[in-house]
Amino acid sequence: MKTRFKNYLDILLDFVYPRICLSCEKNVLGAEKHICIECIMSIPKTNSHFQQIELIERKFWGKLNVKHVYSFLKFSKKGKVQNILHALKYKNKPELGEYIGKMYANDLKEIDFAKNIDLILGIPLHTDKFKLRGYNQADEFAKGLSAGLNVPFDTTSFVRTTFTISQTKTKSRFFRFKNIEGVFEVIDKSQIKGKRIALVDDVLTTGSTIEEAGNALLGAGCMELYIITIAAAY
Ligand SMILES: [Zn+2]
Structure with missing residues (x-):
């Protein structure tokens, strides 16, 4: 009886406060959360958990010693995946990141991925x-993965810092870039050393940010590095 009452209440709430799918913008109803069932069934997956995808992996060849890159969805401009990423980043929807993380954890369970890693880390966001x-969208995704896979995640031992160099000293383009984006820094090496780590981000495009962050972790003694992203452009 209580359940039936709750169902009526949900229907009433959907009527009073319509919720929209963050992928296609149609109304979501009843038990649907954030993304409608139609979109969930049709969003393009990479299936990179079953086999390595060369077009994704090659972004790091010769640059970052990574064991396997797992990307949940295939990114295409103006597609549904772009809408989802946009909502996560710019529409104040941190819970969407966690939701997708739990969804992808279900796929990763199919290959028993949790046994390969000790720790999950989101790519740190610049403080500003x-x-x-x-919120940090990468951490929200990491939180969902952590809950779904039952592997710890940490937001304190790996950070992005800004170091200030006076403008006259920032002659090279490289240093100017670093000055704006900050640098990755391990502040608690004991959390990283000897660990098998999954480094997590929202989207993989050129891979340069992930490369920089990943090398900072390997430099601090990370034993094995995996990359997990919500989407990849390839
Ligand atoms: Zn939809």
């Missing part, structure tokens, strides 16, 4: 961006 957005 964190203050502006109020």
